Amino acid sequence: MPPSSPIDIDRLRAAQLRLDAMGPRLTGTESHRMLVEEVAAELTGLGLEVRRDTQTFERWDLPTSADGLRIDLTDGSVAVSSAFPYSGITGPAGISAPLVLLNTKRPRWSRAKGAIAVIEVPHIDVPRKFLVSEWGPITTDEMVRNPVLSATLLGPKLAKARKAGVLGVIAVWRDIAPDNARGQYLPFTEPYHDIPAVWVAGDDAAKVLAAARTGQKATLVLDATLHPGTTTDTVWAVSPGSSPRETILVITHSDGTNGAEENGHLGLLELARHAVAQPHRRSYVFVLTTGHLRIPAVSKHGQATSTWLEAHPEMWKGEGGQARAVAGIAVEHLGALGDTEDFAAGTYTLDATPEPEVLYATSREVHDIVAPLWRDIGSGDRRIVAPSPVVHFGEGEPLFERKIPTVALVTAPQYLLALRNSDAPTHVDVDAMTKQIQSFRDVLDAFDGTDSAAFGSVVSWSAFAKFSTLLQMMQVLSRAKK
Known part of the structure; x- marks a missing residue:
């Protein structure tokens, strides 16, 4: 050759x-x-x-303006890190309902019927040995960290939420830097769920959690469109x-x-x-x-x-x-x-x-x-x-x-x-x-x-x-x- x-x-x-x-x-x-x-x-x-x-x-399609992706609490708005792809749509007015904080380990979605569910999602380290195999011997207990893994393995189960009558979901990232959470298009492998869901992180996540613990009302806007x-x-x-x-x-x-x-x-x-x-x-x-x-x-x-x-x-x-x-x-x-x-x-x-x-x-x-x-x-x-x-x-x-x-x-x-x-x-x-x-x-x-x-x-x-x-x-x- x-x-x-x-x-x-x-x-x-x-x-x-x-x-x-x-x-x-x-x-x-x-x-x-x-x-x-x-x-x-x-x-x-x-x-x-x-x-x-x-x-x-x-x-x-994602909202075309910042105003189309937001959470309004009683004391002001918080920044959304990203939208949950193909979750759902709210229209420009959004949905207004009480926030209900669910247990992370065993969420009872029915507790948030007619409300906006808030649930924490840990950003985790996963042992490399679960994700790839080695052609030679494994010499370390190496860990892998990636939002793709955390969101896919531990993200909210929107099908269960919708079936339980939940109006929307706010997924709160835990143990992740806000700049890392920003814009994450995750998880990207799920069908359309017809229930709006978003991710928040950092100080904004703390504000959402505090509001949910006291059952405050919030407005969730995810003005996405379907084509x-x-x-x-x-x-x-x-x-x-x-x-x-x-x-x-x-x-x-x-x-x-x-x-x-x-x-x-x-x-x-x-x-x-x-x-x-x-x-x-x-x-x-x-x-x-x-x-x-x-x-x-x-x-x-x-x-x-x-x-x-x-x-x-x-x-x-x-x-x-x-x-x-x-x-x-x-x-x-x-x-x-x-x-x-x-x-x-x-x-x-x-x-x-x-x-x-x-x-x-x-x-x-x-x-x-x-x-x-x-x-x-x-x-x-x-x-x-x-x-x-x-x-x-x-x-x-x-x-x-x-x-x-x-x-x-x-x-x-x-x-x-x-x-x-x-x-x-x-x-x-x-x-x-x-x-x-x-x-x-x-x-x-x-x-x-x-x-x-x-x-x-x-x-x-x-x-x-x-x-x-x-x-x-x-x-x-x-x-x-x-």
Whole structure:
């Protein structure tokens, strides 16, 4: 194979700045549609035929003004950290009702019937061993801290609240710095609940708790809007190989909250440029998935890419004349820099060093292929991990579930799901991004030259391992709800 041309770092920097200028690209919004069309045009410009799969759903949009997202107490207003996505709507007047503080550990939602429920949600440390597995021995009792985990595992159960007749919910973050809580688009994997809910933190959370303890009346305003019939496209293209009956899938998603979540298309496009510049054995299938931030609307089971896989078995399944995917690559959160929180002091800062990478390899053989090729970005942690018995984060998950040997980058700083407008500075290291894309390009070449049997079998876990891990997690979560 001829030597590859160097990656144009100036092109990457300009593309990242363009992405930052767009601001959040929530599923089905105009900024999201614009990004999808730009990527489709670039793939077409490379000489690839772009195909589309269209999804239709009801879009929930955030309020367009600060006045549309607020809590008014008897002695003034408090700042809302963020809205609970796809919770509900109040209209511009909001809902006015007494506040009822519920027990964190075992909330009785019926106590807040006809009222606004207030419930504390602890921001917790989760043992890393529950979230990823190691290809080598586990040498530390490392903990992982991320609002995605806290909100998903411990956030209020809105379906139960609505069924009990609760009018609205205020989720009070505990043990989190206010700047960390600001704009968190969490949890992002739930269906529409038809009950308005918001998050508060810091001094504002203390004011809400004090008001709830005395049963004060409050007004909750979440002037979100619903847009039925919204369409959104997954776009994909194939770079044909000399042996088209075998494919390598290259996956990322197009919707995102900020410049790191999601910029994976920058890597996908660089790999597409690499593909069309030289012959290759396998056909490369480049998939820009939609719906990662609206999974319940586009997927029956698993992350959003599962919908594309179910629609196109001819590209991967290997049955009855179908092409077979010998391997996959999932590219997310390129060049993500780290962050530091001191919740006791109430401080949260963005770091100048890369966040430690979360890089999955779903078989021992894939690990052994990737390990010597992956460049050091200076994050201080180069472990290549396996999925845990209970979770595989990111859009590599559908490939893992279908036993396609895959490498997947899904680095997760705490701000990953925080909405950042176009005036906020980017928190991406383009030099680190370039190294990661170079690594992915080398991995793609290596995958193309590897015999299919040499990818090994995708790691699978016994029912006992899954049950044991879930039981341990439940014990940790129970202790957190003190």
